[in-house]
Amino acid sequence: MFLFILKRLAQIIPVILGVTLVVFLIMQMVPGDPAAILAGEGASQETIEQYREDLGLNRPVVEQYLSYVGNVFQGDLGNSLKNKQPVLDEILLRLPITMELAFYSILITIVLGLAAGIISAVKPYSVRDVSVMVIALLGISLPSFWLGLLLMYLFSVKLQWLPVAGWDGPLNIILPALTLGVGGAAIVARMTRSSMLDVIGQDYIRTARAKGLKEHFVIYKHALRNALIPVITVVGLQFGSLLGGTVLVESVFAINGLGRMIVDAIRTRDLPMVQGGVLVASLVFVFVNLLVDVMYRAVNKRIDLN
Amino acid sequence: MDKEIVLQVKNLKTHFTTSKGTAKAVDGVDFTLHKGETLGIVGESGCGKSITSLSLLRLIPTPPGKIVAGEILLNNKDIVKMKEEELRKVRGNQLSMIFQEPMTSLNPIIPVGEQIAETIRLHQRLPRKQAWQKAVDLLEMVGLPSPEKRAKQEPFQLSGGMRQRVMIAMALACTPEVLIADEPTTALDVTIQAQILELMKDLQKQIGMSIIFITHDLGVVSEVCDQVAVMYAGQVVEHRNAKDLFKTPLHPYTQGLLASLPNIHENQQELQTIEGSVPSPYDYPIGCRFADRCPHARDICRAEAPDLIETGNSDTKVRCFMHTEKWETSVKEEELVCP
Numbered sequence: 001m002f003l004f005i006l007k008r009l010a011q012i013i014p015v016i017l018g019v020t021l022v023v024f025l026i027m028q029m030v031p032g033d034p035a036a037i038l039a040g041e042g043a044s045q046e047t048i049e050q051y052r053e054d055l056g057l058n059r060p061v062v063e064q065y066l067s068y069v070g071n072v073f074q075g076d077l078g079n080s081l082k083n084k085q086p087v088l089d090e091i092l093l094r095l096p097i098t099m100e101l102a103f104y105s106i107l108i109t110i111v112l113g114l115a116a117g118i119i120s121a122v123k124p125y126s127v128r129d130v131s132v133m134v135i136a137l138l139g140i141s142l143p144s145f146w147l148g149l150l151l152m153y154l155f156s157v158k159l160q161w162l163p164v165a166g167w168d169g170p171l172n173i174i175l176p177a178l179t180l181g182v183g184g185a186a187i188v189a190r191m192t193r194s195s196m197l198d199v200i201g202q203d204y205i206r207t208a209r210a211k212g213l214k215e216h217f218v219i220y221k222h223a224l225r226n227a228l229i230p231v232i233t234v235v236g237l238q239f240g241s242l243l244g245g246t247v248l249v250e251s252v253f254a255i256n257g258l259g260r261m262i263v264d265a266i267r268t269r270d271l272p273m274v275q276g277g278v279l280v281a282s283l284v285f286v287f288v289n290l291l292v293d294v295m296y297r298a299v300n301k302r303i304d305l306n
Numbered sequence: 307m308d309k310e311i312v313l314q315v316k317n318l319k320t321h322f323t324t325s326k327g328t329a330k331a332v333d334g335v336d337f338t339l340h341k342g343e344t345l346g347i348v349g350e351s352g353c354g355k356s357i358t359s360l361s362l363l364r365l366i367p368t369p370p371g372k373i374v375a376g377e378i379l380l381n382n383k384d385i386v387k388m389k390e391e392e393l394r395k396v397r398g399n400q401l402s403m404i405f406q407e408p409m410t411s412l413n414p415i416i417p418v419g420e421q422i423a424e425t426i427r428l429h430q431r432l433p434r435k436q437a438w439q440k441a442v443d444l445l446e447m448v449g450l451p452s453p454e455k456r457a458k459q460e461p462f463q464l465s466g467g468m469r470q471r472v473m474i475a476m477a478l479a480c481t482p483e484v485l486i487a488d489e490p491t492t493a494l495d496v497t498i499q500a501q502i503l504e505l506m507k508d509l510q511k512q513i514g515m516s517i518i519f520i521t522h523d524l525g526v527v528s529e530v531c532d533q534v535a536v537m538y539a540g541q542v543v544e545h546r547n548a549k550d551l552f553k554t555p556l557h558p559y560t561q562g563l564l565a566s567l568p569n570i571h572e573n574q575q576e577l578q579t580i581e582g583s584v585p586s587p588y589d590y591p592i593g594c595r596f597a598d599r600c601p602h603a604r605d606i607c608r609a610e611a612p613d614l615i616e617t618g619n620s621d622t623k624v625r626c627f628m629h630t631e632k633w634e635t636s637v638k639e640e641e642l643v644c645p
Contacts, residue, residue, distance in 0.1 A: 202410065203410040204414070206365055207413070207473075207476075208413065210363055210402065210405075211397060211398035211425045212396070213428060217424075222416070225416075226413070300414075300415055302414070302462050
C-alpha cells in the first residue's frame with residue numbers, strides 16, 4: 001500500500017510537465033498579445049514593447065517554458081502579469097473556496113446519487129424507479145450554467161429564500177453546490193442502479209436471503225457494498241468534471257474561487273496565472289484519484305494495487 | 307413404518323410467467339422426508355428439481371416465478387402460507403440450504419467467518435464475540451484447516467472445496483432440522499466430491515438432521531440417500547426406498563435412467579440412452595408426460611394422466627398405469643382394437 005502511494009505520488013512529475021506544456025502551447029496559440037492587453041487600448045508600440053520586455057515575453061518560447069518549469073519544481077509559480085503578485089499567493093487564497101464548493105458538490109453527488117440509485121434498484125421497473133430515472137436523465141442533460149440560472153431564478157429571485165450570488169455564508173453554498181452536484185448525482189444514480197441490479201441477481205444474494213436475513217441487511221450489507229465498487233470509480237471521474245464545472249458555476253454565482261480566477265486570467269492572457277491555476281486543479285484531481293484507488297482497495301481486497 | 311415426518315410436500319406447483327407463456331417448471335410435486343433420513347431428488351437437467359428446492363425456501367424470484375398451488379409442511383406448518391417475518395425465522399434456522407456453485411454463492415467481499423457468524427447472531431441472538439467463536443468452531447467441524455485464520459479470509463482466498471465446506475458450515479450454523487443440498491458436489495472435482503459427501507454423512511449423524519439431496523448423479527444417490535424421489539417434467543414419477551429403487555425400478559423412466567448408467571463389469575461399446583426428448587414445460591401433453599419416450603406406452607397413457615399412487619406398501623409410490631388395475635383392462639381394449 002505504502003509503495004503504491006509512493007509510486008502514484010511520483011507520477012505527479014510527468015503530470016506537471018504535461019499540464020504546463022499543454023497550457024503553455026495553447027496560450028501561445030490563442031490570438032491576443034498579453035503585452036498589448038496589459039498596455040491598454042490605444043497604447044503606443046513602444047509601450048507595448050516595453051511591457052513585453054519587462055514580462056520576459058520577448059524571449060524564445062522554449063526558453064520561457066523551460067525557465068517556467070524550472071521555477072515550478074522549486075515551488076515558484078511565477079508572478080501575475082497583471083498585478084505582479086505571486087501566483088501562488090492568489091491560488092492559496094482562492095483554492096479553499098473552490099475546495100469547499102467541490103466538497104459540498106461531491107457530497108450532493110454521492111448522497112443524492114446513491115439514494116436515488118438504491119431506491120430505483122430495489123423495485124426495478126416500478127413507477128418509483130421510472131420516475132427517478134427520468135429525473136436522473138434530466139439531471140444529466142441540463143447544462144450546469146443553465147441549471148444554475150434556473151435555480152437562482154426560482155430560489156433567489158422568486159422565492160427569495162437564498163442569496164443570489166457571492167460567498168459570504170453557509171446559505172451561499174447551497175445553490176452553487178446543487179448546480180455542480182446534480183449532474184454527477186444523476187450519473188451516480190444510474191450507475192448505482194445498474195450495478196445494484198446486477199449484484200441483486202447474484203447467487204450470494206440468494207444465499208443471504210436463504211439465511212433468513214432481513215431485506216435491508218440483504219440490500220445494505222450484502223448488495224450495496226459489492227455494488228459500490230464500480231460506483232466509486234464513477235465518483236472519482238465525476239470529481240474531475242466537477243472541477244471543470246467550477247469554472248462555469250463560480251462565474252454564474254460570482255464566487256471568487258480558482259475556477260473564476262482561471263477564467264479571468266484567460267481573458268487578460270495572464271499566462272502564469274492560467275498555468276498556475278490549471279496546474280493546481282490538475283494536482284487536486286491526481287490526489288482525488290489516488291484517494292479513489294485507495295478506497296477501491298479498502299472495499300474490495302481482491303484488487304492488487306501494485 | 308412409523309418414522310416421524312419432518313417435511314411433507316403436497317402437490318407443489320411453481321410456474322413461471324414469461325412472454326412465451328406459462329412454464330410449469332414444477333407441476334405437482336409430492337414427497338415426504340422423515341427425521342434423520344436423506345431423500346434424494348433426482349432427474350435430468352430442467353426436470354424442475356432445483357426449482358423445487360428453491361420453492362421450499364420460497365427463494366423463487368417473483369415475478370416471473372410463483373408458487374401457484376400446494377403445501378410445504380415443515381413440522382405441519384405450511385411454508386407457502388407463512389408471512390415474510392415467520393419465513394425468515396425458518397430460513398437458515400430450521401431449514402437451510404447449500405447451493406450448487408460454491409464459487410458464486412458466497413459474498414466475495416465479506417470474510418467467510420462473518421458470513422457464518424451473522425446467521426448465528428440473527429437466529430440465536432448470540433453476542434458478536436461468541437457468534438464469531440462459534441463460526442470458527444463450525445469451520446473446524448467441517449474440516450477447514452487453520453479455521454481461525456481462514457475465518458478472517460474472503461472467499462477468493464479459498465479453493466472451491468474449502469468454499470463448499472464454508473457453505474456447509476453456514477448451513478449448519480443453527481443446527482437445522484432439514485438441510486437442502488442442491489447439487490453440492492457438481493462443481494467440485496471427484497476427490498473433493500467424495501470428501502464433501504463423507505462430511506455431510508458424518509454431520510448428519512452428529513446433528514441428526516434430515517437432508518434433501520438434489521442431484522442428477524445416480525452414483526451419489528446410491529451412496530448417500532435413504533429415499534429417492536425421481537422427477538420427470540416437473541413431477542415426481544417414483545418415490546421409494548433407495549435400495550429397492552436401484553434393485554427393481556418401477557417407472558419406465560427410472561428403468562431407462564438406470565439402464566443408461568455405464569456398467570463397470572461389462573465391456574459396453576455404446577451407452578444406452580432414452581429415446582426422444584423431455585416435453586416443453588410450456589406445453590405438457592394431456593396424458594403421461596413420459597408416454598412419448600416410453601417403450602410400454604399404450605393408448606390410455608396418452609389419453610389420461612396417471613397419479614402418483616402407492617403400490618404394495620406406503621413407502622412405494624409410482625406414477626404409471628403399469629402398476630394399476632387399469633393396465634390389465636387397457637391391454638384388453640388394445641387387443642380389441644388391433645387383434
